[in-house]
Amino acid sequence: MNEKSFDTFYKVQKGSPHRFFVEHSLKFCNKFNCALDLGAGNLIDADFLTTRFEKVVAVDRNSAILDFEKELSNSKLECLVVDFKNAEFEQESFDYISSLMALPFYGKVGFQELISKIVSWMKSDAIFVFQLFGDRHDWNTEASPKKFMSEEEIHKLLGDLNLELVFLKEFEYVMEVGANIGTKFHTFNVIVKKK
Numbered sequence: 001m002n003e004k005s006f007d008t009f010y011k012v013q014k015g016s017p018h019r020f021f022v023e024h025s026l027k028f029c030n031k032f033n034c035a036l037d038l039g040a041g042n043l044i045d046a047d048f049l050t051t052r053f054e055k056v057v058a059v060d061r062n063s064a065i066l067d068f069e070k071e072l073s074n075s076k077l078e079c080l081v082v083d084f085k086n087a088e089f090e091q092e093s094f095d096y097i098s099s100l101m102a103l104p105f106y107g108k109v110g111f112q113e114l115i116s117k118i119v120s121w122m123k124s125d126a127i128f129v130f131q132l133f134g135d136r137h138d139w140n141t142e143a144s145p146k147k148f149m150s151e152e153e154i155h156k157l158l159g160d161l162n163l164e165l166v167f168l169k170e171f172e173y174v175m176e177v178g179a180n181i182g183t184k185f186h187t188f189n190v191i192v193k194k195k
Helices: 003-013 020-028 044-049 064-072 111-120 151-160
Strands: 034-038 055-060 077-081 094-099 122-134 163-174 184-194
Touching: 020 044, 020 094, 020 122, 020 163, 020 184, 034 044, 044 055, 044 077, 044 094, 055 064, 064 077, 111 122, 111 151, 122 163, 151 163, 151 184
Parallel strands: 034 055, 034 094, 055 077, 094 122
Antiparallel strands: 122 184, 163 184
């Protein structure tokens, strides 16, 4: 997606409720001090997370995040404009990390290193909630820079990083609204715990 596509997506999603998957994932979380939302977009999930965490850091490469932050005026929320692959945090800083519909856009090169870097920010027993594009997604072409994975590849990645799989659910559907009407999506919702 280019910046114009992201702007359109943010506007369409503005005012939407937080994603149920974020709420569902909290039942696996034991500590509620600090959360990180990578690819936070219009802050619908980050704002919800402030109802459960003492502090939420939201990261997005699009500067529109700052406008959304002003509208919310939430003292528990800190927003940073940076491409999350370039974000830097101290090791073991977060009890919870969420990255929904963002990681596949990082791309194929250096993907495992990015996940390893994110895992280093997790405290022991922390939860990492994310979505990945599956290998049967319509966007999965030789020319696509996005990252696509099979379920087997996901299990291998998690094993290589010594993460405990808490939840994995696969979805296949045709997009019926928004900019990608008619596109077949193949995604995985994943929740892992740092051992």
